Amino acid sequence: MSAEAGHGPRLRDLLAPPARRRLDELTAEISATPSAVATRFPAAARLVARGPVRPGDPSGLLGPTLEDLVRLVLLEALRDALADVPGRLAQEVTALYRFGDSDEKRAVLRALDRLDIGETAHDLLGDALRSNDPRLVAAALGPGGHRHLDQAGWRHGVLKCLFLEVPLAAVHRLAERADPELARMVGGFVVERVAAGRGVPADAWRVLGDHPPTVRALRAELRSPHADRRTAAELALAQRRDV
Amino acid sequence: MRIFDPHIHMTSRTTDDYEAMYSAGVRAVVEPAFWLGQPRTNPGSFLDYFDGLVGWERFRAARFGIRHHCALALNPKEANDPRCADVLDVLPRYLAKDGVVAVGEIGFDSMTAAEEEAFARQLDMAVAADLPVLVHTPHRDKAAGTRRTLDLVAASGIAPERVLVDHLNETTVDIVAASGCWMGFSIYPDTKMDEYRMVRILAEHGLDRILVNSAADWGRSDPLKTARTGRAMLDHGFDSDDVDRVLWRNPVEFFGQSGRLLLDDVAPDTGATFAGNSVLRGGGE
């Protein structure tokens, strides 16, 4: 599920021999001429392979797609080729992201934990988290976001996932990194939704657990004079038992 | 009647147009990058436009059952503004993308030195990106512009069968036919070229290497002119296979040279979003 799936050997097993050969050619080309990445990175899905890695994740919300993994290999080749040129890797990764379509941007985000590009990674993740594109937001909370986002930015990213209905399974090491401040923010979101008589994503409870202030507020909503709010509170509390 | 409109600026059209096009049989289009009416003043304006052509517009078309491809380039008119020229440094990145099926529109507007330089440089880019080329011929001094166009194409070394010379009429069709390039005709609601004159040209020249488009944009134009030309062909006595050849198989053959047409079945649906925005719901958050 996480970027561990992105290691070269694993991808090679997923590729048919001709695709494997084309990937080797592209990697060799970028190692010899790093600037070739500008046109090879966008063309990589067409030239090598594309599609889901896991049948349960057709659009690559929870983890990398085949083309993400192909592009990761190209970025690792670029990283190694530019190891002696300070700043150059960050510059090219920024350009690949800026001029990338959604698929290319997602691949850059998913590779950020493998690239030592300092502040640049933080900037690209910030751009992704400002978008309303569920696939970019999900990718920004993968291993790259885990490594490069500060705690405040990471919490807002998790909350944005709930807003965009991105499953929290997309968030790398959620349980480990979740803190009381995140629970407070998610609790506020849940209570606000119920007060509007609206549904709550079940995944919210993965962060909340039995967060007492939230549970208390929802129990109070069970006695609301408004039927829609009572119903929303019942449904939300029932979801909590199911998680 | 299945229709591939090989030159239409959908960015300037509404979802009503997409619906009407779908009911008339349009299933695929190519949208060449061009002037927006209001001049751009910097490369960033082009890049945001290119992003829209490979992203949002492709998504919007798919919502109505139409496959959207694009051709990208610095257009002839704006090649004259030195503030825009740097877009050519970034263009190769965009030419590498999926669904980009040609370099275009390039060519001449006023036949200046700057236009010629951008034209020649982008012909080289097309060869490097292994893409065909869509060339616009000027509205003023069209015959001279078309001859100069064919000279530049010959000098560039690109194969003529990978070049589409567009907006032709009775006075320019013969020299393009002789060059081996493909011949494009834009059918307008006014006098530039109409569907009946188009049928006459087809009757005289045959159907080889001929493409018909609406070139519909933000000006007075009609996105259904391809369908109307098809009906005019049938009225004249062409059969439905002839119509299919001109309105579908010819554009597929020309742009298929890119290896990047996206013609697997697409049906309209109602739930998807692009970057969080849905066309059918009409907007963002």
Ligand SMILES: [Zn+2]
């Ligand atoms: Zn045009």
